[in-house]
Amino acid sequence: MTADLTVRLQNGPSPVQEICPPVFAQGGLRLFIKRDDLLHPDISGNKWRKLKYNLIEARRKGFKKLLTYGGAYSNHLAATAAAGKAFGFSTLGVVRGEKVLPLNPTLMYVEECGMELKFVSRTNFRNKNDNSIFETIKINPNGYYDVPIGGSNCLALPGCAEIVAELNSQLDVLPDYICTACGTGGTLAGIVTGMEGKGTAIGISALKGNFMKNEVAGFLKKCSEKKYSNWQVFDNYHFGGFAKFKPELIDFINSFKKDYGIPLDPIYTGKLAFALFDLAGKGFFEKGATVVMVHTGGLQGVVGFNERFGGVLKM
Ligand SMILES: Cc1ncc(COP(=O)(O)O)c(C=O)c1O
Numbered sequence: 001m002t003a004d005l006t007v008r009l010q011n012g013p014s015p016v017q018e019i020c021p022p023v024f025a026q027g028g029l030r031l032f033i034k035r036d037d038l039l040h041p042d043i044s045g046n047k048w049r050k051l052k053y054n055l056i057e058a059r060r061k062g063f064k065k066l067l068t069y070g071g072a073y074s075n076h077l078a079a080t081a082a083a084g085k086a087f088g089f090s091t092l093g094v095v096r097g098e099k100v101l102p103l104n105p106t107l108m109y110v111e112e113c114g115m116e117l118k119f120v121s122r123t124n125f126r127n128k129n130d131n132s133i134f135e136t137i138k139i140n141p142n143g144y145y146d147v148p149i150g151g152s153n154c155l156a157l158p159g160c161a162e163i164v165a166e167l168n169s170q171l172d173v174l175p176d177y178i179c180t181a182c183g184t185g186g187t188l189a190g191i192v193t194g195m196e197g198k199g200t201a202i203g204i205s206a207l208k209g210n211f212m213k214n215e216v217a218g219f220l221k222k223c224s225e226k227k228y229s230n231w232q233v234f235d236n237y238h239f240g241g242f243a244k245f246k247p248e249l250i251d252f253i254n255s256f257k258k259d260y261g262i263p264l265d266p267i268y269t270g271k272l273a274f275a276l277f278d279l280a281g282k283g284f285f286e287k288g289a290t291v292v293m294v295h296t297g298g299l300q301g302v303v304g305f306n307e308r309f310g311g312v313l314k315m
Pocket residue numbers: 045046075076150152181182183184185186187188265268269296297298299
């Protein structure tokens with residue numbers, strides 16, 4: 001059974017697409033987009049990468065049920081629900097905040113996939129790492145394979161490291177920079193391990209605050225025996241905080257779609273691309289460098305975003 005799942009989880013490589021925005025061309029830079037958003041129709045982007053070895057481990061240990069956590073528009077809840085359906089696990093999702101009816105498109109989707117939902121207050125959600133949450137939602141956690149928020153744990157890192165292995169076989173040069181959006185920091189940490197000290201990994205935090213660097217360092221310390229210093233996090237492209245935005249970001253995402261045919265989401269990849277264009281314009285990347293932006297997906301959230309904000313994103 002585990003061998004079967006391992007084979008079914010051999011997906012990819014995701015395509016790589018070169019685009020030539022003027023701001024990159026002017027700096028003599030090449031920009032490639034690693035289209036992890038196209039890895040799987042329902043388990044897209046870094047979610048596939050982070051779930052892969054967790055699902056194999058869950059199956060190996062004989063678990064039939066997955067338990068995980070997320071906000072009401074969570075890409076991770078959507079991907080875990082879809083993965084459970086695709087690979088034969090039942091799923092329970094703990095959702096931050098009160099239940100609002102009708103359910104938003106993300107939660108409607110996860111329910112359609114068969115995920116059972118438990119809604120908890122923001123305070124209880126914050127304490128999800130202590131066992132009292134299981135009393136609140138009246139479940140016995142034994143018997144569930146626990147996937148942490150965002151799918152980020154040590155087993156997430158080797159899946160994300162495979163992004164780098166794929167790039168190395170797809171490109172004719174080693175990337176000088178591999179760039180990703182950061183939420184928990186697990187994806188960046190995995191990319192850093194995959195780069196094995198070659199080139200620089202760049203993270204753009206989707207959250208306000210200067211803690212992301214510590215989060216990434218924490219994953220690296222806990223999950224990797226080797227020490228790496230070839231990475232950097234930027235904390236100044238959050239547009240006001242997690243899931244916050246400004247008209248400038250929306251205009252950028254819409255232009256990006258029009259110019260390059262690639263949709264971005266407003267929470268992670270839109271902020272990432274905006275940051276990379278800004279950094280290129282400011283001369284951050286050295287002349288002649290090859291820059292890779294990892295498109296980590298997140299597009300499922302666009303429908304709900306447009307519902308809330310009047311269809312501002314042209315998909
Ligand atoms: C689309 C997307 N990109 C990037 C991230 C950030 O990844 P990480 O949490 O591993 O930092 C997330 C959330 O986890 C996400 O949903």
